[in-house]
Amino acid sequence: xxxxxxxxxxxxxxxxxxGVSLHVGEGEIVALLGSNGAGKxxxxxxxxxxxxxxAGEILFDGADIAGLPPQAVVELGIVQVPEGRRIFxxxxxRENLELGSYRRARSRRGANLDHxxxxxxxxxxRIDQIAGTLSGGEQxxxxxxxxxxxxxxxxxxxxxxxxLSPLMVEEMFExxxxxxxxxxxxxxxxQNVVQSLEIADRAYVMENGLVTLDGPAxxxxxxxxxxxxxxxx
Amino acid sequence: MEFFGLTLPSYGWETxxxxxxxxxxxxxxxxxxxxxxxxxxGVLHIINFAHGALLMLGMYGVFFLWKLAGIDPYLAMxxxxxxxxxxxxxxxxxxxxxxxxxxxxxxLLVTLGLSIVIENGALFFFSATERSVLVxxxxxxxxxxxxxxxxxxxxxxxxxxxxTGALWLFMMRTDTGRAIRAVARERRGAQxxxxxxxxxxxVTFGLGTAIVAxxxxxxxxxxxxxxxxxxxxxxxxxxxxxxxxxxxxxxxLVGGFLIGITEQLGRLxxxxxxxxxxxxxxxxxxxxxxxxxxxxxxxxxx
Ligand SMILES: Nc1ncnc2c1ncn2[C@@H]1O[C@H](COP(=O)(O)OP(=O)(O)O)[C@@H](O)[C@H]1O
Ligand SMILES: [Mg+2]
Numbered sequence: 448x449x450x451x452x453x454x455x456x457x458x459x460x461x462x463x464x465x466g467v468s469l470h471v472g473e474g475e476i477v478a479l480l481g482s483n484g485a486g487k488x489x490x491x492x493x494x495x496x497x498x499x500x501x502a503g504e505i506l507f508d509g510a511d512i513a514g515l516p517p518q519a520v521v522e523l524g525i526v527q528v529p530e531g532r533r534i535f536x537x538x539x540x541r542e543n544l545e546l547g548s549y550r551r552a553r554s555r556r557g558a559n560l561d562h563x564x565x566x567x568x569x570x571x572x573r574i575d576q577i578a579g580t581l582s583g584g585e586q587x588x589x590x591x592x593x594x595x596x597x598x599x600x601x602x603x604x605x606x607x608x609x610x611l612s613p614l615m616v617e618e619m620f621e622x623x624x625x626x627x628x629x630x631x632x633x634x635x636x637x638q639n640v641v642q643s644l645e646i647a648d649r650a651y652v653m654e655n656g657l658v659t660l661d662g663p664a665x666x667x668x669x670x671x672x673x674x675x676x677x678x679x680x
Numbered sequence: 681m682e683f684f685g686l687t688l689p690s691y692g693w694e695t696x697x698x699x700x701x702x703x704x705x706x707x708x709x710x711x712x713x714x715x716x717x718x719x720x721x722g723v724l725h726i727i728n729f730a731h732g733a734l735l736m737l738g739m740y741g742v743f744f745l746w747k748l749a750g751i752d753p754y755l756a757m758x759x760x761x762x763x764x765x766x767x768x769x770x771x772x773x774x775x776x777x778x779x780x781x782x783x784x785x786x787x788l789l790v791t792l793g794l795s796i797v798i799e800n801g802a803l804f805f806f807s808a809t810e811r812s813v814l815v816x817x818x819x820x821x822x823x824x825x826x827x828x829x830x831x832x833x834x835x836x837x838x839x840x841x842x843x844t845g846a847l848w849l850f851m852m853r854t855d856t857g858r859a860i861r862a863v864a865r866e867r868r869g870a871q872x873x874x875x876x877x878x879x880x881x882x883v884t885f886g887l888g889t890a891i892v893a894x895x896x897x898x899x900x901x902x903x904x905x906x907x908x909x910x911x912x913x914x915x916x917x918x919x920x921x922x923x924x925x926x927x928x929x930x931x932x933l934v935g936g937f938l939i940g941i942t943e944q945l946g947r948l949x950x951x952x953x954x955x956x957x958x959x960x961x962x963x964x965x966x967x968x969x970x971x972x973x974x975x976x977x978x979x980x981x982x
Contacts, residue, residue, distance in 0.1 A: 497871055521874030533869030535862040542858050549855055550874025593873065 448473050448632055449494070449525070449601055454503035454513075456486075456493045463489045465656045466503065471601060476623065476633045478643040478664065481653035487636045488530050490653075491605050495527045496520040507601075521550045524600030528607060530636075532590040536579030540570055543578050543589055547596025556596070563592040566622070584615045591622070601632045608639050620646055644668040689949065698827035699948040700941050705833035707940020708840035709895055713913050714920035714932040715844060716891035722927030723864040723884040726784055729791040730771075731917065732910025733798035734889050738764055738896025739905040740806060746813045746900070753813050753900040754835060760893040768889025773882035795910075802907035810904040818901050832901040839898045843891060844933055851929075860884055864927070916943075919963040925973030934974065938962075 450470040457463040463486040471477045481487050493500045496517040505513040507523055515523075535543050544563060548556045564571040567588045573581065578589055587607060594602060604623065608616040620642050627633050627646075637643040644650055644664040652660035652673065660673060667673050713735060720728045741760045745751040751759070771794070780787040821830035851857035863870045863880045871877055895913075903909065920939050924931020939959055946958030966973065 495872060497868065516876065517871040518874040518876045521872070527872050529868065529872055533866055533872060535866050535869055537865045538858065538861060542861075546855070546858055546862055546870075546873050546875070549859060553855075597873065 448475075448508065449634070450504075450506040451490075451494075452504040452506065454490070454493065454500050454505065456489055456498060456500040456503075458489075458498075462501075463656050464493070464500070467653070467656070467658055469651050469658060469661070471632055471634050473632055474627070474630065475649065476627050476635060476647045478647035478650040479634065479636045479653060480638070480640050480643060480650060482638075485653045486656040487653060488605055489656075491527055491529070491603050491634075491636060494520070494525065494603065518550050521597060524551065524598070525603065526551075526594045526597045526599035526601070527603040528590045528594045528605065530605040530609065532586050534578045534581075534586055534589050534593065537577065539575050539577050540581070540589060541574045543593055544570070544596055547593035548598075550597065552596065552598040555598070559596050559598065563595050566595070566625075567592050583610050584612065587611060587615075587619070595626070599631060601634060602626065603634045603636070605636045606638060607635075608637065608642075616642070640673075641668070691948065694826045696945070696948070698824075699944045701824060701827045701829070702833070703941030703944030704937055705829065705837050705940070706944060707937035708837040709899055709936075710913070710916050710920050710939050711933045711936025712840040712843060712895040712898065713892060713917040714924070714936050715847065715929065716888035716895070717914070717917050718921045718924070718927055718929065718932045719847070719891070720885055720888040721921065723860055724772075724787070724881055726787045726791065727918075728885075728888065729788065730794040730798065731888070731892060732912075732914030733795040733802075734764070734768070734910070735892045735896055735899075735913055736802060736905065736907060736910035737767075737798060738893040739900055739903070739909060740802065741893070742897050742900040743811050743813055743905050747811075753815065753897055756900075757894055757897040760897060761890045764893030765886040765890035767886075769882045769886035771889070772885035773878065776885070777878060777881060799907050799910075806907065808906060810906045812904040813900040815901045832898075836898045836902075839894065840933075840936075843894055844929065847887070847891070848929060856880075856883060860887075916959060919959055921973075922963065923966050923973055925975040928973065928975040931973055931975035 448471055452468050453466045454464055454468070455462065455466055467490060479487055479490070489498070492498050494505055496515050496519065499514045503513065504511050507525060512520060512523065535546065538546070544560055545556060548559060552559060569585055570588055570592055573585065578586065581589060591607065608619050611619060616639065623633060623635065624646050635643055635647060644667055647664040650661065650664045650667050651658050660667065717728060717731050720726065738760050741763065742753045742756045745756045745759060746753055775794070776787060776790050779790045817831045819830055821828055821834060851861060859870065859875045859880050860883065863875060863877055867877055916939060920932060920935040923938065924935030939962070942962055943955060943959050947955030950958070
């Protein structure tokens with residue numbers, strides 16, 4: 448479904464990604480792990496078209512989408528829930544969700560809104576509340592709900608558990624499994640290594656802009672190398 | 681009455697009220713010019729120095745439509761408002777946005793340069809001569825008791841309120857309006873739901889220009905047009921925007937009326953030349969006492 452080949456990217460003179468290759472298949476949960484500053488968000492934003500890679504390919508259903516503008520990427524069905532949520536703080540919950548279908552699935556807005564509100568009843572209770580006044584956990588639900596409104600085929604989640612209470616983190620991982628069961632392919636960027644590996648099919652570990660380890664999640668979970676270097680276990 | 685050593689004349693309440701009412705009519709136009717400015721500021725976070733020049737261009741449009749085709753200045757709105765939108769859209773999308781590479785300080789200079797180009801272009805093509813649109817109804821109106829309101833004044837007030845209301849509805853009810861509000865506060869988030877930010881910037885600039893074109897229509901029957909006419913209004917509009925709070929719609933409306941009333945009362949008590957100064961004094965006082973304006977805290981819509 449999604450395949451990155453030798454992707455190079457950065458910011459001006461600064462190189463961040465030095466040839467990253469990875470792939471996500473239909474219906475998979477693929478985790479991307481790596482410490483702060485490894486380049487995970489940079490990777491996501493190059494896929495989403497926020498930034499333009501300097502070299503390499505981003506194939507989606509076999510077509511190279513590298514360098515497409517963000518709206519074209521969304522239109523194809525690749526939707527990102529970014530780090531820091533990036534909800535619209537000055538708009539209410541309903542407006543935030545409805546804008547999720549600004550580019551894609553607009554004709555099914557009503558039905559999708561109902562669906563999101565059954566997944567997140569909390570958002571239904573706060574439907575007219577200004578989004579900037581929601582709690583952190585609610586804002587994360589809103590960010591995911593907003594992405595769901597576009598009927599993504601591939602959902603990119605950038606550190607969705609960041610800043611959530613342990614209970615909410617648990618709920619978040621359950622939700623990711625649920626979305627995946629509904630047929631969504633998920634590319635999950637996380638620092639919560641163990642929980643991510645428990646729900647993922649496969650995983651990649653990134654260090655300093657390079658993939659240094661990859662394989663089935665269960666194998667990585669058992670990998671003494673990963674445990675030592677990355678988990679500090 | 682004495683005021684900083686100046687002896688002010690004392691008037692009956694009818695005169696004062698009459699002055700205040702005519703200030704409301706004047707303020708409606710200020711509010712409209714300020715509305716376009718504050719919209720662009722609230723979304724693009726830039727001060728559009730070309731706003732006054734675009735107002736002037738709109739007034740020339742109205743003038744020539746009247747002079748050459750006999751089109752009534754109010755009817756001309758049907759042409760200059762869409763024309764203003766198109767011009768504003770193209771300017772932002774292909775000139776201002778492209779030339780500035782997303783750097784705010786460059787945008788500022790580009791709009792400043794644009795205003796100089798437009799003004800000198802007007803001077804070259806239209807000369808400095810003042811030109812007036814003459815309408816048969818400019819002295820008719822309604823007797824309000826304390827003052828006599830002529831139709832152009834009434835149209836200015838009604839038009840300003842209607843346009844502000846329509847803009848508000850547009851911003852709240854349409855996807856494009858919501859996208860504009862979204863972009864104003866969260867550009868990255870907007871990109872990630874598939875909003876084309878460059879397009880929304882251009883739409884916003886187009887709306888701001890369309891609004892100032894509507895103001896041009898409303899002004900044309902009462903103000904003669906010349907290449908510098910925009911400066912007068914835009915200076916006051918800046919004051920209104922700062923007074924009302926940068927980026928706030930309600931602030932633009934209330935600020936416009938406050939400035940209009942202040943100016944007219946200033947005129948009444950201190951004469952033509954000193955009267956205008958009261959506006960500048962208010963401007964400085966606001967900056968000193970409440971730099972965020974009456975309705976502003978952050979950018980975005982109020
Ligand atoms: N917008 C940006 N402009 C310049 N440098 C950036 C930007 N975003 C991230 N970086 C830099 O790129 C590197 C990788 O950052 P990032 O992709 O955010 O890593 P991660 O998401 O893995 O923590 C870091 O050194 C960071 O400082
Ligand atoms: Mg990151």
